[in-house]
Amino acid sequence: MRHTLTALAVAAGLTAATAQAADLRLLAAAKVHTSDPALADANAMVWDGDGRIVAVGRAEALRSQHPDAEVLDLGDAVVVPGLIDAHAHLMNLGRALLSADLAGARSKDEVIERLRAYAADLPEGAWLRGRGWDQNLWPDKAFPTAADLDQAFPDRPVWLDRVDGHAGWANGAALRAAAAREGARDLRGDWQPDGGRIVRTDGEPTGVFVDAAMALVEAAVPADGGASAEEALQRALAAAVRNGLTGVHDMGVSREELALFRRFADAGRLPLRISAYADGDGPALDDLCTDGLYRHPQGRLRMEGVKLYMDGALGSRGAALLEDYSDEPGNDGLLLTEPAALAAVVNKARDCGVQVATHAIGDRGNRIVLDTYAAALGGRAGGDHRWRVEHAQVVAAGDIPRFAELGLIASMQPTHATSDMPWAEDRVGPDRLAGAYAWRRFLDAGVPLALGSDFPVESVDPRLGLYAAVTRQDRDGRPPGGWLADQKLEAGEALHGFTAAAAHAGRAEQEVGRLAPGMRADFVVLAADPLALAPAALDEVRILSTWVDGTPVYEAE
16 A cells, blocks of 8 residues: 555654554655665665664565555655764754844844844843854954944843854843852953953953853853753754754753753654763763763663863864964964863773763864873774764864874864855965865775764754765855865765764664664655755755654654
8 A cells, every 4th residue: 555755654643652563664765875885776665663674675676575564655755864963062053043043144233133133022131142143254354342232232131152152242231240240250351261261452351252251151141941941952853853864963961951851752752863972071971980871762862972172163263273373373272171181081981981072173172182082092092982073173184194093083064164164264374274174185094074063053954064065165156166175075975974974973873874674764855866966956955854763753844
């Protein structure tokens, strides 16, 4: 018996209990990309009521072998393994969806306009929160000031996260609230917090706080209640599956956030798989060391790694460089963690059997991480530890082979390159670009490349990552031929980075990332073949549905 997608979804009931009770289902399509070279000509697959793939191959043969299977014929649609974002922040995305969206604003005036529209519905006295401003998009490319906000918002506190999450912009009311907090240190003067920078003029804070300095204002922001945290997660999950994601590596998850994820998993409310990484040397890592690595029995939530920070971000000039910034002499960036402290927590995680993933953007930050990993791993560098470097954004060219020598994974985000390309050379000069956003050099050196987005720094949509990886252009096709075009990936390599390679980076390659017998039936149905499309069309290929454990969790209208 044949069913349309909608009919099958109704029959499945969209519940795990119904799916487990159902008979075999057979999907036929124009093409099924499996990420398995032995199954390169597949156009069909069969899965059971537990959401496990039973067989993959040609439709005619599978129909003969499984005559009682319920058939879903997708016609000209194409199936790919479920897309996995190897570096993202679910709660930050959810909070961004609950605040003013400033992404892409081309001037401070546009920021103010968006904030006024958002503030119209806020209760009196509530803080105005927003995210996504980027001074590199503005005519003067200079950091903003509190005064830029004060005329529009003289009394309501305003606190706005920069697009990369590594700087914040406060108005005068927010600065006053931060200064009035009990025990607060005077923000004036020439002192700087460890791992951060208060931007000042003549000793007075201008309103911009970089990296660790952000905490001085954030401490005054009223905490979210439990209901808003739940709503934020719910919105983030819906956005993820709507964009074809069946898995997310969530970088920097607190003990409290893991408890929220667990409540969602217990209630059957996780529509995708979350590989959570503990937020540094804190309670969540302590739990892993005390209680062991965590896996939820339903298979959609785990915490087996820790996310650490080495340096800041390039856009806010906080990435740690070996030489000064080309456009700011005297500034070589920030270390968010001192090398000795990084070494201590890396050794702690190693001894607990916890996978290590460290944020490193600048060439100095990356070198410190490589040296720290080398010392911690010693003779075990060739083992299957799968330690990761998150971003690996600007790396000294001679350090790239060290990633392979140490058995590391480079976890990189293609859309960072296309967002940063208008100003990256200003920051580091032409010579250092040889190791910047160097996906091809990493692959050629034998380094596994797991791809993601870092959402909400970039869009949650993985199609934009595929497009950026293959074209190295913005969505208007600039620059012609692509930026640093010798570092482009092939479409198949990009898809591998968002599927099998991401699964391997999350220690889940026996469960997801490929479509093969025994694997979970996590897949995405597309209106066209991403490996046959012109590269310029990759960002707009239509997502028809997203499936996890053989059950649809999203269907297009």
